[in-house]
Amino acid sequence: MKPELLAPAGDLARAKTAIRFGADAVYLGGKRFSLRSRASNFELEDIAEAVRFAKEYDAKIYVTVNMVPHDEDLQGLEVYLLALEKCGVAAIIVASLHIALLSKKIAPAMEVHLSTQLSLTNSAAIETVRRFGVDRVVLAREVSLAQIETISSASSMPLEVFIHGGMCVNLSGRCTLSNEMTLRDANRGGCAQSCRWKYKLYRDQTEISDPNCLFSMSSKDLLAIEEIPTLMKQGISSFKIEGRMKSAYYITVVVDAYRKLIDAIDQGEDEKEAIEKARKMLMKAENRPTSDGFFRTIPGATHHLYGVNGEGITQDFVANVIETHPNGRTSILIRNNLPVHTELDVLSPGNDVRSFTLEAMYRKGEAIEVANLPMEVLDIEIPFRVESGDFIRKKGS
Ligand code: SF4
Incomplete structure (x- = not known):
């Protein structure tokens, strides 16, 4: 099954x-x-x-x-x-x-x-x-x-x-790091993800960590x-x-x-x-x-997340589809900077990714060259059918 x-x-x-x-x-x-x-x-x-x-x-x-x-x-x-x-x-x-x-x-x-x-x-x-x-x-x-x-x-x-x-770097949540460092009980809904913070390492009183790459306790x-x-x-x-x-x-x-x-x-x-x-x-x-x-194996050094505690924030996701209109335009909710002539992908449930080039963009009917206000609603033309909630991102980035 x-x-x-x-x-x-x-x-x-x-x-x-x-x-x-x-x-x-x-x-x-x-x-x-x-x-x-x-x-x-x-x-x-x-x-x-x-x-x-x-x-x-x-x-x-x-x-x-x-x-x-x-x-x-x-x-x-x-x-x-x-x-x-x-x-x-x-x-x-x-x-x-x-x-x-x-x-x-x-x-x-x-x-x-x-x-x-x-x-x-x-x-x-x-x-x-x-x-x-x-x-x-x-x-x-x-x-x-x-x-x-x-x-x-x-x-x-x-x-x-x-x-x-x-x-979890500890045994599936059996962890009191957060409790000890922040008084927030990880096992009662309060984990502060202390394992993912950046730490300075000392040998005796001497700092041995690289200031450009502080230590993280987390696993990949x-x-x-x-x-x-x-x-x-x-x-x-x-x-x-x-x-x-x-x-x-x-x-x-x-x-x-x-x-x-x-x-x-x-x-x-x-x-x-x-x-x-x-x-x-x-x-x-x-x-x-x-x-x-x-x-496949007990995690070792290659499974540890040294010096990194964040994720690579992507600017690729640029908008969500809100609704399509009888005039062929589609209202989208802007999430990241988006200039016209950008090649875009659309993610729709059940479909392969479909691509198009953004030829024009409209704010209250007026053509504009770039969208740079997050959460603004603008109109564009998409040369295929899309649905409310579909995701639009930069192509191939
Ligand atoms: S501090 Fe890290 S290892 Fe501990 S419960 Fe939270 S996420 Fe898991």
Whole structure:
């Protein structure tokens, strides 16, 4: 069976984008009980709207309830679980066996998926958590392809595997760096990503770090395009993309690339060609340096992110399509500097990238030469059909 492609979303717009571009399911966090609760933009009504939109595309919404709760955190939990069930949420992702059991008891319409934070690395542990009503296990990121094969052969539990995005330098979120440096509890929704800060290194009292390349504790991001064919043969149920904080453009490019890769392999197309095509597509996203994580070997020096903690911000993404008009013009929302005569690509769900040259641009009917006000709405002519929400970027950059 074809695996589910599971995408992250930091807000409703990104959830809809991920679904339009081919995600089978989207995971998001509410304002409480989630590891990214500080950054969440999802009120319950947004979650309900995400569910409604997802149903139009036969997709699902999962909600992270994955904090590691202390006693005082449990207040309001039952009400929240009931509300999520009422919204039509398909599953919650939890890191607490208590929450797993409670949800199965009071909100049985929702599946319970056990978070990667449980660090499940073997089939015996997976069979053990079955007693808690768990419907799916998100494997620890610290397992190899060979270990996944063993687990998958020994257990009938549906398995979810991370395929793309940031890695925790500690064991899948079991980390107190943020707690110690900022008093923000990483396991209760407050991670300050302290591993990604830049640090000066000292030997005794002498600074030994290069001031132009300060030290970062982080690992490179995960990129698993090479592993997708094997993971599909292993019968993994769900392929998960990390990045609830990522931009809509990033989500679009990554979802589009993996959607096309999974479909190509499923249809028996040449694997190498499909992987190289996906690699080229992914290079257009705002990526940090990548590695294959734990899939083939224990990560070593080549998997570490020395001296870099940000991602290459791309100026390539220049606009979103808002709407097309009967006069043939299309209104677009400007996101980056855009002069006329630029060659552009359009990313539309289900289509290959289509290109055109921007011949003219209009502000309230007046022709202009360059768009340089972000979030301004301008009109252009596009020589093929586009849809609201499509992404426009500079061609071949
Ligand atoms: S500080 Fe880094 S390693 Fe620790 S939980 Fe946050 S992201 Fe993960």
